[in-house]
Amino acid sequence: xxxxxxxxxxxxxxxxxxxxxxxxxxxxxxxxxxxxxxxxxxxxxxxxxxxxxxxxxxxxxxxxxxxxxxxxxxxxxxxxxxxxxxxxxxxxxxxxxxxxxxxxxxxxxxxxxxxxxxxxxxxxxxxxxxxxxxxxxxxxxxxxxxxxxxxxxxxxxxxxxxxxxxxxxxxxxxxxxxxxxxxxxxxxxxxxxxxxxxxxxxxxxxxxxxxxxxxxxxxxxxxxxxxxxxxxxxxxxxxxxxxxxxxxxxxxxxxxxxxxxxxxxxxxxxxxxxxxxxxxxxxxxxxxxxxxxxxxxxxxxxxxxxxxxxxxxxxxxxxxxxxxxxxxxxxxxxxxxxxxxxxxxxxxxxxxxxxxxxxxxxxxxxxxxxxxxxxxxxxxxxxxxxxxxxxxxxxxxxxxxxxxxxxxxxxxxxxxxxxxxxxxxxxxxxxxxxxxxxxxxxxxxxxxxxxxxxxxxxxxxxxxxxxxxxxxxxxxxxxxxxxxxxxxxxxxxxxxxxxxxxxxxxxxxxx
Ligand SMILES: Cc1cc2nc3c(=O)[nH]c(=O)nc-3n(C[C@H](O)[C@H](O)[C@H](O)COP(=O)(O)OP(=O)(O)OC[C@H]3O[C@@H](n4cnc5c(N)ncnc54)[C@H](O)[C@@H]3O)c2cc1C
Numbered sequence: 001x002x003x004x005x006x007x008x009x010x011x012x013x014x015x016x017x018x019x020x021x022x023x024x025x026x027x028x029x030x031x032x033x034x035x036x037x038x039x040x041x042x043x044x045x046x047x048x049x050x051x052x053x054x055x056x057x058x059x060x061x062x063x064x065x066x067x068x069x070x071x072x073x074x075x076x077x078x079x080x081x082x083x084x085x086x087x088x089x090x091x092x093x094x095x096x097x098x099x100x101x102x103x104x105x106x107x108x109x110x111x112x113x114x115x116x117x118x119x120x121x122x123x124x125x126x127x128x129x130x131x132x133x134x135x136x137x138x139x140x141x142x143x144x145x146x147x148x149x150x151x152x153x154x155x156x157x158x159x160x161x162x163x164x165x166x167x168x169x170x171x172x173x174x175x176x177x178x179x180x181x182x183x184x185x186x187x188x189x190x191x192x193x194x195x196x197x198x199x200x201x202x203x204x205x206x207x208x209x210x211x212x213x214x215x216x217x218x219x220x221x222x223x224x225x226x227x228x229x230x231x232x233x234x235x236x237x238x239x240x241x242x243x244x245x246x247x248x249x250x251x252x253x254x255x256x257x258x259x260x261x262x263x264x265x266x267x268x269x270x271x272x273x274x275x276x277x278x279x280x281x282x283x284x285x286x287x288x289x290x291x292x293x294x295x296x297x298x299x300x301x302x303x304x305x306x307x308x309x310x311x312x313x314x315x316x317x318x319x320x321x322x323x324x325x326x327x328x329x330x331x332x333x334x335x336x337x338x339x340x341x342x343x344x345x346x347x348x349x350x351x352x353x354x355x356x357x358x359x360x361x362x363x364x365x366x367x368x369x370x371x372x373x374x375x376x377x378x379x380x381x382x383x384x385x386x387x388x389x390x391x392x393x394x395x396x397x398x399x400x401x402x403x404x405x406x407x408x409x410x411x412x413x414x415x416x417x418x419x420x421x422x423x424x425x426x427x428x429x430x431x432x433x434x435x436x437x438x439x440x441x442x443x444x445x446x447x448x449x450x451x452x453x454x455x456x457x458x459x460x461x462x463x464x465x466x467x468x469x470x471x472x473x474x475x476x477x478x479x480x481x482x483x484x485x486x487x488x489x490x491x492x493x494x495x496x497x498x499x500x501x502x503x504x505x506x507x508x509x510x511x
Contacts, residue, residue, distance in 0.1 A: 008034040009314045011139050011152040013127040013165055015039075017049070017103065018282025018299035019158030020110035020121075022307050027117035028063070028419040029311020034150065035119050036141060038126035038159075042107060046259035047186055049296030050212055051078040051098040052106065054091055055380030055397065056297045059304050061094070062416040062474050068109050073101030079378060082291055082344035082358070083199030083208060084365050086375045092455040093381060094400055100212060103296060127164060130155055132277045154310060156279045158299070163284035169275045175268030175287075175338075180205075180348065181231065182222040182289075185240045185260045189217050190253025201355060205247040206348055219254065221247050222348055226262070235260040265289040265345040267338050273302075273327040281306055286334045291344040292378050294337050301380060302330050308419055308472035317441055318498065329385040340377055376457035385475060392462055393476045399454050401464075403447040415445055416474055421497055423489075425467040431484050434493065441497050442469075471496060 010026055012019045015037035023035045052069065060066040075097040079086040088096045101109075111121060128147070129140035137155045141148055157165035166173065189209070196211040205223035212218060221243040225231075229239055237257050244251045267288040273280045282299030306326045312318040347358050364370045376382035381397065388395025400413045403424075415422045421442045425431040426449050435444035452464030469478035469492055478492040 008032045008150070009153040010034070010156065010310060011036060011127075011137070011150060011154070012156045012158055013139075014158035014160060014282075014284070015042075015107075015111070015121045016158060016160060016282065016299070017106055017110060017296045018284075018303050019156075020107060020114055021300045021303035022156060022158060022281060023114050023119045024063075024110065024117055025303060025307020025419065026311050027114070027119055029308055029315065031311045031314050033119050034122060034152065035114070036122050036125040036127060036139075038124070040124045042104070042111065042121075046104070046261060047102040047212060047218060048290070049103040049106065049293065050100060050210075050218070051076065051293035052101055053079075053098060053293065053297040053378065053380045054088065054093050054095045055383065056300050057095040057099055058093060058381075058397065058400065058413070059301065059474065061400070062413045063419065064414070064417040065113055066095075068113070069099060069101060069106065072105050072109055073099050076100035078197060078210065078293060079375060080197065080292060081365060081374050081378065082347040082361070083197070083206075084362050085197060086365065086378065087371050088375050088379060090368075090372065090459070091375055091379055091381060092399060092457060092459075093379075098293065102212070106296070127155075127159065129168060130165065130278065137277050153314060154277050154279065156281055156306070156310070157284040158282050158303075159284050161283040161287040163280065165278065166270055166280055166284050169278055169280075171275060171280065172271040173268045174271065176266065176342065178264035178266040179345075180222050180224055181226045181262065181264050182220055183226070183235050183240045183243050183260075183262050184218060184220045185235070185237065185254070186212075186216065186218050186258040187237075187240075187254045188215055188256040189219070190255070191250070192217060192252055200248070201348075201350065201358060202247050203350070205243075205350065207244065207248045209252065216258075217252075219244065219252070223247060224350075231264075235262050263290060265291075265348070267342055267345070269331070269335060269338055273331055274323055279306060279310070279323065279326065281330075285330075286338060288338055288341040289345045289348075291341055291348070294341060294378070297380055298334050298337055301383075302326075302334070304473045305330050311419075312497070318496075322496075328387070332386050333383050336377075336383075372459050379457070381457035388476075391476075391479050391481075392456060392460070393454075393465070393468070393479050396456070396476060397474050398468065398470050398476050399456075401449060401454060403445075403449045405445060405447045412470065413474070415443065416470065416472065418443065419472045421472055421477070422470045423467075423493075424470060425484075426464065427466045428480075428484055430486060431467040431480070431489065434486060434489050438493055438497050442493065469493065469496075 011034045079088045126142045131138045139150045198209040208220040270285045281302040385395040432444040435442045453461035467480040
């Protein structure tokens with residue numbers, strides 16, 4: 001084994017959507033990253049996450065890169081609860097729809113951005129072990145040239161649901177076991193169902209057929225178990241066809257598979273997202289049935305939450321206690337989504353009472369209040385990070401309101417392109433003056449706005465605030481409706497943006 005020392009402060013294991021997003025966020029924060037991936041090249045690992053949710057799209061807009069994703073796939077109306085279509089069109093966002101991009105395409109666009117920011121994926125590099133101590137982490141990797149030990153200050157496991165790092169760290173992964181087995185294929189159908197999103201429950205299981213692009217469908221069957229194959233065997237076209245014939249009585253004229261796979265409804269979440277200098281993100285921290293299109297979105301949002309915090313800690317502008325807030329916030333948000341997915345998985349059950357429940361739900365979702373409630377949750381727009389305070393915007397994503405500044409008209413999300421906190425005041429120079437002590441770390445902006453009310457994802461409205469502190473991930477950390485509480489602002493700035501210590505730059509570099 002060769003001992004190769006590197007000075008990269010952060011090693012990210014896994015170049016799926018979570019690892020790629022995290023790498024770009026760290027680079028925006030000025031941090032060097034080593035991005036390790038066990039595969040030998042990107043390849044076409046199936047469509048998988050074909051529905052990007054509104055909050056994820058917004059976060060890409062906050063970084064000024066959303067157009068690349070909008071160009072890669074059309075808006076679609078795949079927002080659904082257990083396959084029952086939701087109407088996202090009334091959501092108060094510039095993106096009231098899901099985006100129909102295949103996961104491989106999303107990864108390709110993310111990789112392009114990462115490359116521009118100076119991170120190249122190191123392919124054929126598998127993390128096989130790690131050791132952490134008081135100053136950093138030794139990361140053991142297998143490469144085509146043999147094994148090596150790399151050194152970093154932090155290691156982030158974005159290595160998927162079977163995460164080697166999570167297992168080596170001994171982190172518990174409690175949850176619920178699988179109750180059904182689903183087969184999926186991306187295929188061409190000579191005799192497709194009439195509707196582009198087709199879901200039916202039959203006596204022996206359920207069938208979903210989603211038209212992604214003209215002539216190209218994802219077909220899914222879910223049955224109690226895999227009748228003719230072991231749980232880990234690869235899926236063949238004939239196995240999928242037999243399942244379709246059993247469940248639906250037709251194979252829809254299926255042929256020409258591009259991708260075949262299987263999954264189940266096991267739902268698990270890592271007990272901790274932080275183990276000292278090792279952090280878990282994406283599927284490494286949570287797995288579940290891909291119902292309602294959540295997994296990739298949760299992973300990318302984990303990355304947006306962690307990226308700016310880890311960058312601030314590595315730059316020496318925050319203590320590593322800031323990393324605990326990553327666990328507190330994302331573990332709670334992901335647990336909430338997991339519960340919503342479990343509720344959907346229950347509706348896939350095949351007993352008569354559940355069929356009746358499903359029928360009741362299909363009716364309820366037609367009621368606008370129910371549609372608003374579920375759309376706000378599944379879109380990711382109504383996430384509220386815990387311990388934030390009483391104001392309805394605290395801990396929630398800021399709406400992308402148009403504002404006027406001395407340099408002209410802009411929007412709040414454009415102010416976030418640099419991935420730095422923004423202190424935005426609509427009236428009071430004293431608020432903006434507070435940013436002086438945090439110069440270089442907080443962007444102060446004086447603006448006027450076309451006033452309120454501002455509409456929230458649950459369709460309630462609030463008056464436009466007079467000032468607010470927005471974190472780099474677009475969540476509101478402090479807000480004022482009238483005379484500003486400047487002491488409260490200073491305290492909040494200290495929590496999220498304070499320098500941890502006054503060590504020299506030289507000392508920080510080797511941190
Ligand atoms: C059929 C299906 C449909 C889905 N539909 C949706 C959807 O519509 N919307 C949605 O949001 N989600 C959906 N998902 C879920 C989504 O695909 C995952 O949540 C997403 O891929 C998680 O991204 P990730 O980067 O965390 O993990 P992964 O995509 O699993 O990436 C992990 C990466 O780490 C690499 N790796 C693993 N071990 C190591 C190691 N030891 N060293 C180095 N590299 C390693 C892997 O090769 C891989 O590239 C779907 C999933 C399936 C199966």
